[in-house]
Amino acid sequence: MNYQYSESFALEMDQKDPLAKFRDQFIFPQVNGEEAIYFCGNSLGLQPKTVRNGLDRELQNWAKMAVDGHFHGEDAWFYAKNKSKPALAEIMGAHEHEVVAMNNLSVNLHLLMVSFYRPTSEKYKIIVEAGAFPSDQYMLETQVKFHGLNPEEVIVELKPRAGEHTLRTEDIVAEIKKQGDALALVNMAGIQYYSGQLFDLEAITKAAHEVGAYAGFDLAHAAGNALLKLHDWDVDFATWCSYKYMNSGPGNISGIYVHERFAERPDIPRFAGWWGHDEGQRFKMEKGFLPMFGADGWQLANTNILALAAHQASLDIFMEAGIENLRNKSVSLTGYLEYLIREISGESGILEIITPENPSERGCQLSLLIHRGGKAVFDEWYQHGVVGDWRNPNVIRLAPTPLYNSYMDVFRFAKILEQSIKKFA
Structure with missing residues (x-):
């Protein structure tokens, strides 16, 4: 797929996404009064709205x-x-x-x-x-x-x-x-x-x-x-x-x-x-x-x-939703996140993706080895609304989950990443 670092591309992908409707079936937490960019389904998934009825x-x-x-x-x-x-x-x-x-x-x-x-x-x-x-x-x-x-x-x-x-x-x-x-x-x-x-x-x-x-x-x-x-x-x-x-x-x-x-x-x-x-x-x-x-x-x-x-x-x-449909979106969504991380981080040396590049050798999680800035990078992202997962000694795990995450979530994260790269370069 020819990914693009643009808001219009992310919006278009969300409009084409047959699974986009499922996002509204989950409750998103807030960070600093705003809906979080929740990339932590690998640790705890979001609450379906139907849980209360059940x-x-x-x-x-x-x-x-x-x-x-x-x-x-x-x-x-x-x-x-x-x-x-x-x-x-x-x-x-x-x-x-x-x-x-x-x-x-x-x-x-x-x-x-x-x-x-x-x-x-x-x-x-x-x-x-x-x-x-x-x-x-x-x-x-x-x-x-x-x-x-x-x-x-x-x-x-x-x-x-x-x-x-x-x-x-x-x-x-x-x-x-x-x-x-x-x-x-x-x-x-x-x-x-x-x-x-x-x-x-x-x-x-x-x-x-x-x-x-x-x-x-x-x-x-x-x-x-x-x-x-x-x-x-x-x-x-x-x-x-x-x-x-x-x-x-x-x-x-x-x-x-x-x-x-x-x-x-x-x-x-x-x-x-x-x-x-x-x-x-x-x-x-x-x-x-x-x-x-x-x-x-x-x-x-x-x-x-x-x-x-x-x-x-x-x-x-x-x-x-269908497990195969979810997997197809996962490959595309995680691929978009990977593309943007590589596009933005470039040769900065701040982070390294240690998860396999081959989609058949990973799920939706990308693990980022942080070479400079340590946990301060993670804390910086959180203050801007990104809920990921820190694992000692120096890895941040991000999991764009296909049931409820969108391409715009990934794009919003990319803008935050771009600012943090400049800060920690």
Whole structure:
């Protein structure tokens, strides 16, 4: 696309955008009394205006029916998880029985590790990208210790080549082959939170399976952002959060994917709860765990109904917009941001984009390495209404999110960037 640094170009692109109408379905925060340029969907998505109605409906059900709400009414709570399944399956590229909304991401990672990390004296290694999100690091460390092993000897961290900021797929595959029969699990991010790199999940999964290892992914930054085909890629398991690109509220419900080949495997070790027990026999209140078919068999307790209501408000918008349509706009919108940053920063040396240039290797996030000015650059942008995300030691993450961001948002940011370049040059 032939981008232009002009207001008329941005306005024209917004007028042509078939997804532009969805912007009005979200509530934008204000900075200094003005609507923010909100580029922080990678950390917390905006609130859909329909969330309040969804919550009110469930509060009314609780008020009117109390305990009877579990089995009566249009949205009986006993079956509440089913409503989100069509959208989750579409977003994850999965079958409905392979996904379920439950718990939060870190809890789900631990639960899935119980099932898919079963180390032996010969097969015990785990591969993860270096600099993984702290929650993942702590989860892997403590899971390894739980099995009486030494994390320093078990966890293999993949680092980019010298002078590079991202991992090459061939290097990931080569390390998987190198570990070979000793490798039990590859447990990486879908999109690396710091660099914004989208990994080749299909190639990684294939390589893991070739050495007899499982492949599981933390999709916190990929869910609702990248096009995912988890079932077709043969991924074993995955989990994600819903409060970033999926706009479901701070700390809101997570979800899991488990490939259907594990759907009827009661022999797989797991930490069970009664909501994962065969729902046809659940209220017999008897001993003997019989897991439900598919991902549902990993559930623990009955789901937070208010959390599901907020989650559903966003999922409904995703279904209306279409994940492929969103991805197409994301490529264009992020491309425009990249073009303007390079056009304006030029040879100033103030910042460097460390996210891959290839759109197929990133989502909508661009990570900017700040070489001069440090956090003062970030603070300067915020004072002019730009809500981004600072990550130590010196990266600013910007995520023009296709559901609610516009080309004019990107243009407005470019004008602010232009002034800051002059200031910090």
